[in-house]
Amino acid sequence: MFFQQLINGLTLGSTYALTAVGYTMVFGILELVNFSHGAVYMFGAFVVLMLMTALKLNFMLAFVIGVIITGLLGITIDKICLFPLRKKKAPKVASLISTIGVSIFIQNLVMLVWGSETKNFPLVLNLGSINIGSLKISYLQIIIMMIAVVLMAALTIIIRKTKIGKAMRATAQNMEAAKLMGVNVNFVISFTFFLGASLAAVAGVLVGMYYQSVDPMMGFMAGLKAFAAAVLGGIGVLPGAILGGLIIGVSEILAAGYIHAGFRDAIAFGILIAVLIIRPTGLLGKKVQKKV
Amino acid sequence: MKTALDNLKGKSTKNSLKIIIIIAIALSLLVPFLNLSSFVIRMIIMVGIYIILGLSLNLVTGFAGQLSLGHAAFYAIGAYTSAILSTRFEMSFFITALMGALLAAFFGFLLGLPTLKLEGAYLAIVTLGFCEIVRIVALNWMGLTRGPMGIPGIPAPSIFGIDLGTEVGYYFLIYILAAATIITIYRIVNSRVGRAFIAIREDELAAQSMGINTTMYKVLAFTIAAFFAGLAGSFYAHYVTYIDPQSFTFDESIQILSIVILGGMGSIPGTIIGALILVTAPEFLRSLQDYRMVMYGAVLIIMMLTRPQGIMGASKTKIKRNKLASSKISNKGGE
Amino acid sequence: MSLLQVNNLTKRFGGLVAVDSVDLVVNKSEIVSIIGPNGAGKTTFFNMLTGIYEPTTGSIKFDGKNIEGISPEKVIDIGMARTFQNIRLFSNMTVLENVIVGMHTRTSNGLLHSILRTKKFKHEEDGCIDKAIELLSTVNLDSKLDEYAKNLAYGEQRRLEIVRALASDPKLILLDEPAAGMNPQETHELMEYIRKLKQMGFTVLLIEHDMKLVMNISDRIYVLDHGAKIAEGTPTEIQNNKSVIEAYLGKGA
Numbered sequence: 033m034f035f036q037q038l039i040n041g042l043t044l045g046s047t048y049a050l051t052a053v054g055y056t057m058v059f060g061i062l063e064l065v066n067f068s069h070g071a072v073y074m075f076g077a078f079v080v081l082m083l084m085t086a087l088k089l090n091f092m093l094a095f096v097i098g099v100i101i102t103g104l105l106g107i108t109i110d111k112i113c114l115f116p117l118r119k120k121k122a123p124k125v126a127s128l129i130s131t132i133g134v135s136i137f138i139q140n141l142v143m144l145v146w147g148s149e150t151k152n153f154p155l156v157l158n159l160g161s162i163n164i165g166s167l168k169i170s171y172l173q174i175i176i177m178m179i180a181v182v183l184m185a186a187l188t189i190i191i192r193k194t195k196i197g198k199a200m201r202a203t204a205q206n207m208e209a210a211k212l213m214g215v216n217v218n219f220v221i222s223f224t225f226f227l228g229a230s231l232a233a234v235a236g237v238l239v240g241m242y243y244q245s246v247d248p249m250m251g252f253m254a255g256l257k258a259f260a261a262a263v264l265g266g267i268g269v270l271p272g273a274i275l276g277g278l279i280i281g282v283s284e285i286l287a288a289g290y291i292h293a294g295f296r297d298a299i300a301f302g303i304l305i306a307v308l309i310i311r312p313t314g315l316l317g318k319k320v321q322k323k324v
Numbered sequence: 325m326k327t328a329l330d331n332l333k334g335k336s337t338k339n340s341l342k343i344i345i346i347i348a349i350a351l352s353l354l355v356p357f358l359n360l361s362s363f364v365i366r367m368i369i370m371v372g373i374y375i376i377l378g379l380s381l382n383l384v385t386g387f388a389g390q391l392s393l394g395h396a397a398f399y400a401i402g403a404y405t406s407a408i409l410s411t412r413f414e415m416s417f418f419i420t421a422l423m424g425a426l427l428a429a430f431f432g433f434l435l436g437l438p439t440l441k442l443e444g445a446y447l448a449i450v451t452l453g454f455c456e457i458v459r460i461v462a463l464n465w466m467g468l469t470r471g472p473m474g475i476p477g478i479p480a481p482s483i484f485g486i487d488l489g490t491e492v493g494y495y496f497l498i499y500i501l502a503a504a505t506i507i508t509i510y511r512i513v514n515s516r517v518g519r520a521f522i523a524i525r526e527d528e529l530a531a532q533s534m535g536i537n538t539t540m541y542k543v544l545a546f547t548i549a550a551f552f553a554g555l556a557g558s559f560y561a562h563y564v565t566y567i568d569p570q571s572f573t574f575d576e577s578i579q580i581l582s583i584v585i586l587g588g589m590g591s592i593p594g595t596i597i598g599a600l601i602l603v604t605a606p607e608f609l610r611s612l613q614d615y616r617m618v619m620y621g622a623v624l625i626i627m628m629l630t631r632p633q634g635i636m637g638a639s640k641t642k643i644k645r646n647k648l649a650s651s652k653i654s655n656k657g658g659e
Numbered sequence: 660m661s662l663l664q665v666n667n668l669t670k671r672f673g674g675l676v677a678v679d680s681v682d683l684v685v686n687k688s689e690i691v692s693i694i695g696p697n698g699a700g701k702t703t704f705f706n707m708l709t710g711i712y713e714p715t716t717g718s719i720k721f722d723g724k725n726i727e728g729i730s731p732e733k734v735i736d737i738g739m740a741r742t743f744q745n746i747r748l749f750s751n752m753t754v755l756e757n758v759i760v761g762m763h764t765r766t767s768n769g770l771l772h773s774i775l776r777t778k779k780f781k782h783e784e785d786g787c788i789d790k791a792i793e794l795l796s797t798v799n800l801d802s803k804l805d806e807y808a809k810n811l812a813y814g815e816q817r818r819l820e821i822v823r824a825l826a827s828d829p830k831l832i833l834l835d836e837p838a839a840g841m842n843p844q845e846t847h848e849l850m851e852y853i854r855k856l857k858q859m860g861f862t863v864l865l866i867e868h869d870m871k872l873v874m875n876i877s878d879r880i881y882v883l884d885h886g887a888k889i890a891e892g893t894p895t896e897i898q899n900n901k902s903v904i905e906a907y908l909g910k911g912a
Contacts, residue, residue: 065445113625122632124444125391129585130628132578137621144614256452256574263449294464301453308450309438508774515773515780516759516766519752523760526749533709533747535735535764535827544770590751643755643788 035167037289038282043173043242045281046180050235051258052265052273053187054106054228060204060268061224062118064127068109068134069232070255071142074248076102076233077240078142081153091156099233106229107222109134115218135255143248150247153240176238183231184274191270196223204268232258253297257284260304266317275315279303352499356492365491367604369563372498373556374599376505378583379592380552385581386589387513388545389525391448394455395580398428398550400572402557404462407475407567417481417488421558428554429547436546441539455577462569474568481562494563501559505552510592512548514641521545522590522641586627588634597635662687662831662862663708663739668717668727670703670886677703679886680717685831690853690863692873694897695883696906701866702744704883705835709741710734722830736764738830742820742837744866750809754800754819757808758791761826794822798852814845818852825861832856834865838872850876874898882906 051073058066080098083089089097113130159171191197202210203220211217239254240246261280265272280300287299307315355368381395402424409420435454442450462469469475480489481497488497512518520541523531532538561567579602587598605623609616663685670678678700685691693701706712708719710731719727722738729737740761749757766787772780795801798818803811808819817837824832834853838846850872856863867873873880874894882890882897884906890897897903 059445063444065448113629116629117632120632122628123589125385125585125589126628126632128391129582130625132582133621133624133628135621136624137618140617140621144618252574256456260449260453263446267445292464295460298457298460298464301456304453305450305457308442308446312442312446314446511774511776512770516763516768516783517770517773519756519760520763522752522756523749526751527747529711529731530743530747530749531760532731533711533735533741533743534760534823535732536760537732548770641752641756643753643759643784 033289037285039167039169039173041282041285042278043176043281044285045278046177047235047239048254048258048261048281049274049277050180050183050231051254052261052277053184053270054232055259055262056267056270056273057224057228059262061200061207061221064114064124064131065259067128067131067255068138069228069258070251071135071138072102072106072109072229072251073232073236073254074246074251075105075138075142076229077236077246077250078146080233080237081151081240081246082146084154095237098237099230102233103226103230106225110221110225139248139251146248148248150245153244153246155244156241172241176242179234179238183234187227187231188270196220200224257300260300264304264307264314266314269314269316272314272316356495362491365495367607369494369498371599371603372502373560374580374583374603375502375596376552376556377580378587378595378599379505379509380549381580382584382589382592382595383509383512383521384545384549386584386591387518387525388521388542390542390545391444392451393448393574393577393581394451394453395549395553396572396574396576397455397458398432398553399557399560399576400458400462401428401431402554403561403567403572404469405554406558406561407478408468410479410562411475411477417558417562418483421555424558425551425554428557429551432550433543433547436543452574452577455574459569459572462572469569472568474566476566478561478565478567480565498559501555506592506596513592514643517541517544518641582624585634588636591634591636594634594636660687661685662722663864664720666718668704668707668719669715670707670712671715676886678707681883681888683881683888685862685864687862688857688860689878690857690865690876692877692880693864693866693883694868694873694880699883700886701883702835705741705833705866708833709739735827735829739833740824740827740829741833742824742835744835744839746816746820748808748816748820748823751807753805754795754808754811755788755791755804757819757823758794758826759787761823762787762790764827791826794825797855798822814841817841817849829861831862831864834863836866836868838867838869846872
């Protein structure tokens with residue numbers, strides 16, 4: 033029972049981790065909480081579904097195209113709704129409200145175009161499951177976790193080893209200095225939004241496959257929890273987002289199993305608050321010495 | 325030559341502003357007798373509720389500079405306290421409202437104490453998480469809140485046997501509550517306490533160096549804000565007579581925050597205008613039917629892009645000298 | 660009589676020793692300067708005095724009390740006020756308000772008095788305004804009471820910051836590079852002003868790079884280099900001190 037829930041929790045947690053990475057990367061560079069991220073996650077799941085059902089594309093093709101479209105949506109959001117505010121040096125909270133506007137806009141547009149009801153997500157990979165004693169792990173769960181691990185590894189390599197990764201780290205450290213050193217900061221920001229949004233789309237599709245359904249509201253709670261995961265791990269710190277995602281996923285499933293299903297969302301936030309009271313910068317976040 | 329104190333007073337602009345305010349007050353007192361439809365009256369009463377909610381959040385976010393994404397939690401606590409006390413113990417509105425506001429303030433204090441050392445995104449997610457926890461508790465603690473069934477039959481307020489559960493009664497009740505909130509927040513902001521709030525927003529370290537106990541003042545701002553949000557919640561419960569957890573979601577917190585930002589952080593008139601616009605906007609957009617919420621999202625974005633500081637921008641706080649100028653100062657002006 | 664007595668004060672950041680066992684004394688009504696090349700640990704020293712950093716070791720005795728590790732908001736209460744190297748005014752508050760915030764610890768209007776606008780409230784507010792105007796007039800800022808601090812010229816902002824510190828009636832005022840970014844004319848006025856502060860009975864401890872200013876107004880000077888004190892004395896003594904010349908110009912000079 034416990035191990036079964038642990039597996040279920042890790043599966044869910046990997047999708048949170050994929051989404052949390054988007055929050056943490058954007059925050060790392062712009063110090064902005066991007067509230068449109070949950071809507072982007074939902075949009076990704078819908079686009080892939082629509083490509084499959086309306087255009088009759090096969091799953092893999094729909095998946096790749098859908099993820100790229102969502103990545104481009106990420107860039108568009110930044111260019112239209114955030115870039116002008118950065119240029120004006122507007123207060124951060126104006127950008128925050130702008131992303132909330134984006135979130136409301138996308139969510140309601142999706143409802144308008146594709147309807148507000150829950151939709152079936154076809155069972156694309158019906159591979160059955162492995163049984164170890166009473167423990168039942170479906171191949172889908174394994175695939176979800178594998179995809180998450182592979183993508184996280186790829187992302188880590190991009191950030192640690194590539195030129196664009198170096199530029200991202202430099203921009204996150206000090207945007208002005210990076211600019212002076214010849215880093216194309218605007219490209220770096222667009223690239224970051226692309227990565228974040230496409231990873232969220234992957235997470236959205238995985239969740240759609242897992243529960244075999246998608247709905248326009250699915251991004252809301254998932255977005256909040258992924259944000260909570262990013263903060264729990266220490267916002268701006270990539271491994272923190274992964275750790276935070278797994279912790280939130282597991283604790284919520286355990287809470288639902290052992291305490292009360294109704295409280296599963298409350299538990300996730302309760303743990304977050306408790307951790308932040310003890311460690312105000314999250315689990316892996318570093319405290320910066322104030323400059324005077 | 326202008327004296328130093330004349331500079332402070334800015335007399336001419338002040339007088340015209342006073343006249344406008346007096347006219348506005350006079351007109352607003354006539355509102356319930358203008359034969360307006362119940363729909364319009366209802367709209368105005370909701371604006372009043374959101375003025376209280378917006379101003380209280382503005383104190384925390386606009387003046388003290390602490391981003392809160394969970395203001396609906398205190399609104400909910402006020403509403404549920406009132407609903408439970410009045411339906412189970414038949415207490416009158418004035419007692420339940422006070423209890424609701426005080427309990428909300430107590431929770432504001434409890435939440436603020438450990439968390440206000442957090443900054444930016446960290447504080448944002450904790451307040452947001454707190455709001456979700458409150459809603460989920462309301463949804464699941466069947467014995468206390470009846471969960472998703474909500475609490476119906478909340479009695480209308482009355483005073484000295486006069487039933488206030490009429491349009492006119494509700495109108496004047498919210499009118500008085502909103503006016504009291506405006507005056508109180510205005511006076512807090514334009515005082516030693518308010519200057520401490522603003523100093524913290526402007527530069528926390530410098531504020532500390534001036535001897536301001538920043539944690540204490542942040543908790544104070546949170547507690548005051550929670551008090552007024554609780555008060556608004558109590559009124560809301562007695563006004564709509566039925567509440568359920570659906571009324572106090574994250575969307576509600578965002579609506580309140582949008583009012584503050586749209587009007588202008590740190591501006592009291594801004595919040596009033598913001599409440600007026602955002603509460604009535606969906607009604608004006610109703611003709612767009614299904615496009616309504618899409619437009620609402622777009623309006624928020626366009627608003628931020630065109631005027632990120634809000635409609636009013638932060639207003640200057642006023643320090644007024646009350647006594648007659650002492651001889652030393654008027655002499656100096658005469659030189 | 661010594662107002663401030665610092666013994667063996669040390670601050671380490673990891674392996675770096677920013678301030679290395681420094682001793683320092685400031686007597687009442689003195690102007691004492693701390694000089695030294697960039698990175699000598701001067702501002703770190705100030706930050707320990709004012710509670711922003713906790714000293715690794717050493718003691719700070721102010722007005723007869725040990726205050727090492729005190730919290731920053733208590734520092735002004737016991738009579739020590741400071742300015743910052745990179746001006747830290749409350750930009751979106753008016754000149755008058757900035758000064759009145761400086762009086763925070765000397766005033767007591769709380770929530771109730773503020774909401775009810777009691778007699779006490781009005782009385783205290785009036786007192787604050789009068790006092791602030793008086794202080795501002797000493798730096799010719801009393802004509803800009805209602806101006807936002809961010810709209811002042813650079814030199815005016817520096818002066819406002821000093822007045823904000825003075826508003827707390829400090830026994831000791833710490834100035835962190837008050838002349839930085841000022842033109843010669845402004846620096847000259849500042850010099851006169853610091854002299855005037857001494858006449859008014861204030862005690863001043865300042866960090867400054869402008870040697871003309873330092874040599875002209877200081878009663879005594881301390882020289883820091885690489886975190887350690889390398890010399891102390893009167894301006895004439897410092898000007899002729901060999902290790903000071905070396906620290907500034909390099910060996911062999």
